[in-house]
Amino acid sequence: MAQPERPLSPFMQYRWQYTNTLSILHRITGTLLSLCFFVLVYWLAAAASGPERYAAALATIGSPLVRLLLIGGLFSFSYHLLNGIRHLFWDAGYGFELPVARKSGWAAAIGAVALTVVLWFVLGASLGGAA
């Protein structure tokens, strides 16, 4: 006997689109930034522990794996910041109309890439010499 048509759970039928992409990206970048927080604490603690510890910490922070995390951190910072501001406007009750939400979504995504490039140039000297 054929199964009657049953409603499917939302996650089984939602089309992949920009809304959920931006939403999950906010979580992923937030999680990455949380990891970067531990790098920040490590860096501060090393700075407080004297020049030798600090030099050793910079070498660790300059290692490929941490470097990769920090580059992801630059983009995460940019995106989480811009999309976070978008969320704050929603929380205040503005920007829910679809055309506006689509525009602000694109603005957050493109702005994040642009801001990442800017940060890379601004911080390139500080981070680049850390190896």
Next chain:
Amino acid sequence: MSLRSPLGRVLGLGSARGGSGHWYSQRVTAVALVILGFWFIASLAMLGAGAPHAAVLGWLQSPFSAVMALLLVAVTAYHALLGLQVVFEDYISDKGARLVVLVALKFALVVAALIGILAVLRIAFGAQA
């Protein structure tokens, strides 16, 4: 007729006891982090190539920078805690595992925040140059 007591309504406590507080704190810390984030980026840029040790000490020995750095560490830890808590609550369905992860998360972030705060204070109060 509502079965909720007037006191319960006034305090805004649902069955979960503190949902609106969590939501509100997440937003307040977000606004603070917009400011602190830009300040931190500008500070990093001013430290110059390779962020020399002396430059970092000089930076955090200014009272303004020290206060901003303390805020950055504390507010980031709290915002991360609130955010990661929601992420873990959403994706870990097993109640026991969820509890263990959430407690570990709290421990890790509180310890990290205290290490960061202690480091800033040590430098601000004149750690070795």
